[in-house]
Amino acid sequence: MGSETFQLSRREMLMSSATTAAVSSFASETAEAAPPVKAVPTYKVAMTVNGASQTLTLDPRTTLLDALREHLHLTGTKKGCDHGQCGACTVIVNGERINACLSLAVQHQGDAVTTIEGLGTPERLHPMQAAFVKHDGYQCGYCTPGQICSAVSVLEEIKRGIPSHAQADLMAAPKPTGAEMRERMSGNICRCGAYSNIVDAMADVAGARA
Amino acid sequence: MKSFTYERATTPADAAGIVASNPGARFLGGGTNLLDLMKLEIETPTHLVDVQDLKLDRIEPTEAGGLRIGAFVTNTALASDERVRRDYGVLSRAIVAGASGQLRNKATTAGNLLQRTRCPYFYDTNQPCNKRKPGSGCAAIGGYSRQLAVIGSSDACIATYPGDMAVAMRVLDATVETVRADGKTRSIPIGSFHTLPGDTPERDNALDHGELITAVTLPRPVGGTHVYRKVRDRASYAFALVSVAAIVQRDGSGRAAFGGVAHRPWRVEAAEAAMPRGAVEMSNAVFADARPTDDNAFKIPLATRTLAAVLAEVKP
Ligand SMILES: Cc1cc2nc3c(=O)[nH]c(=O)nc-3n(C[C@H](O)[C@H](O)[C@H](O)COP(=O)(O)OP(=O)(O)OC[C@H]3O[C@@H](n4cnc5c(N)ncnc54)[C@H](O)[C@@H]3O)c2cc1C
Numbered sequence: 449m450g451s452e453t454f455q456l457s458r459r460e461m462l463m464s465s466a467t468t469a470a471v472s473s474f475a476s477e478t479a480e481a482a483p484p485v486k487a488v489p490t491y492k493v494a495m496t497v498n499g500a501s502q503t504l505t506l507d508p509r510t511t512l513l514d515a516l517r518e519h520l521h522l523t524g525t526k527k528g529c530d531h532g533q534c535g536a537c538t539v540i541v542n543g544e545r546i547n548a549c550l551s552l553a554v555q556h557q558g559d560a561v562t563t564i565e566g567l568g569t570p571e572r573l574h575p576m577q578a579a580f581v582k583h584d585g586y587q588c589g590y591c592t593p594g595q596i597c598s599a600v601s602v603l604e605e606i607k608r609g610i611p612s613h614a615q616a617d618l619m620a621a622p623k624p625t626g627a628e629m630r631e632r633m634s635g636n637i638c639r640c641g642a643y644s645n646i647v648d649a650m651a652d653v654a655g656a657r658a
Numbered sequence: 659m660k661s662f663t664y665e666r667a668t669t670p671a672d673a674a675g676i677v678a679s680n681p682g683a684r685f686l687g688g689g690t691n692l693l694d695l696m697k698l699e700i701e702t703p704t705h706l707v708d709v710q711d712l713k714l715d716r717i718e719p720t721e722a723g724g725l726r727i728g729a730f731v732t733n734t735a736l737a738s739d740e741r742v743r744r745d746y747g748v749l750s751r752a753i754v755a756g757a758s759g760q761l762r763n764k765a766t767t768a769g770n771l772l773q774r775t776r777c778p779y780f781y782d783t784n785q786p787c788n789k790r791k792p793g794s795g796c797a798a799i800g801g802y803s804r805q806l807a808v809i810g811s812s813d814a815c816i817a818t819y820p821g822d823m824a825v826a827m828r829v830l831d832a833t834v835e836t837v838r839a840d841g842k843t844r845s846i847p848i849g850s851f852h853t854l855p856g857d858t859p860e861r862d863n864a865l866d867h868g869e870l871i872t873a874v875t876l877p878r879p880v881g882g883t884h885v886y887r888k889v890r891d892r893a894s895y896a897f898a899l900v901s902v903a904a905i906v907q908r909d910g911s912g913r914a915a916f917g918g919v920a921h922r923p924w925r926v927e928a929a930e931a932a933m934p935r936g937a938v939e940m941s942n943a944v945f946a947d948a949r950p951t952d953d954n955a956f957k958i959p960l961a962t963r964t965l966a967a968v969l970a971e972v973k974p
């Protein structure tokens with residue numbers, strides 16, 4: 449009976465990452481009464497990342513950010529605060545930018561995700577990447593992938609007529625002015641303070657497109 | 659984060675049934691508040707029921723001439739809707755004054771309504787907090803209370819409701835539509851949706867466990883000039899110290915609700931008769947029962963001045 453309980457916890461221990469809890473129940477004198485350690489549940493998630501289909505089997509606690517970085521090894525997307533406060537994890541999902549840290553990977557079954565790696569390559573930079581280089585839109589570079597994913601989305605949002613706090617008239621079409629871009633980029637923090645060069649880079653791309 | 663299981667419900671009643679039958683289960687909207695709190699183990703659900711497949715993502719006209727906003731409509735989609743921008747401008751304005759573009763793309767209408775307080779002691783699991791752990795005490799009372807409530811608070815909790823969207827919904831007389839496990843629906847006026855802390859600060863609102871929000875309805879447009887003015891420590895991406903949502907008619911009459919001052923959006927309808935006579939008179943009536951702390955007493959004159967700025971802005 450005791451050994452049966454042990455067998456059970458041992459088997460589950462192998463499936464579980466909660467090894468400390470499993471070991472303590474094994475060490476306990478009253479192994480029979482100890483609750484069996486539950487295996488961590490996993491779920492299959494299929495999504496398209498930078499144009500390629502990916503299927504992952506994940507603990508549901510895995511955020512989209514950790515799925516990208518730790519499972520798909522796309523480490524361009526950065527982990528800053530991990531609480532939606534800094535914007536370093538910004539990626540584009542189904543055409544809209546979000547904080548990958550405040551989203552579970554399992555919420556993204558069937559979604560199309562674009563990360564900084566999918567925007568451009570060192571050989572063929574996205575116009576926004578080229579503009580960040582030209583205008584020195586960064587110093588240490590840690591927030592840059594998130595800044596660029598956001599900047600690309602901001603120009604798209606302005607084109608689509610998404611309103612912002614900077615807009616005087618809600619019924620007028622927003623324009624890519626400095627005030628608009630600064631307000632819309634406020635979810636991306638840059639500790640080095642490259643903000644004015646980021647706005648220059650965005651204005652360059654917006655001007656080139658207009 | 660504590661381990662949990664995950665599923666996607668397919669109908670609203672199904673979602674309500676799953677959560678109602680499991681005390682550890684919670685609905686998952688965008689996740690931008692719940693996941694944040696789960697990472698900090700302030701919330702520790704054992705099962706998440708994702709509501710994204712319930713087809714609650716539409717904004718439709720109602721027979722009464724208003725709008726029905728599905729619970730899963732994102733903050734961005736709601737603020738961008740042409741009918742909302744035109745007829746309910748205060749709502750668009752309040753939404754875009756909150757959070758960031760990234761968060762608004764993910765945040766849902768129901769999740770936004772249900773976002774929890776930003777009281778710093780609620781977030782610090784080393785501190786007593788009656789809202790997080792009923793009966794443990796309140797570290798904010800006698801602590802640092804600059805951000806906290808000036809009115810409607812209790813001896814158990816002085817937290818504020820932090821959101822912007824709901825302040826606009828309060829001034830618009832919105833109604834929260836829900837469904838329970840047995841399929842029964844309820845329509846809760848926004849004014850009685852968020853509760854005061856009283857002796858049960860662990861409760862934020864009138865919902866029962868497992869009661870799903872399906873929509874928020876807006877009555878037919880009331881016209882007037884719509885303003886949402888938010889005062890905060892930095893110009894963007896910060897919660898309100900004080901905010902005012904107002905709809906003012908050409909004759910100077912109107913309505914106003916205040917954010918950042920209480921456990922729910924604060925509106926005193928009886929005080930609105932004083933609006934044509936100016937901000938001071940109206941604000942005196944709104945905050946007549948205020949009980950501020952030394953740290954946050956500044957919010958009352960700030961609210962008066964914010965209202966004065968709003969009234970000056972809308973003067974023809
Ligand atoms: C850095 C940061 C800054 C922010 N700044 C602001 C700001 O300035 N102003 C502001 O207003 N907000 C702000 N927010 C809060 C943001 O608006 C909320 O996180 C968001 O609106 C929550 O929506 P959600 O869909 O992601 O909710 P979730 O996190 O999914 O859910 C929140 C709660 O609602 C419940 N729930 C979800 N859907 C339903 C449903 N249909 N029926 C019943 N219950 C449901 C969940 O169980 C949970 O308890 C900020 C957030 C962050 C992280």
Ligand code: SF4
Pocket residue numbers: 775777778779780786787788789790795796797798799806814815816817859
């Ligand atoms: S004010 Fe409310 S939320 Fe803050 S510590 Fe006290 S009980 Fe908790």
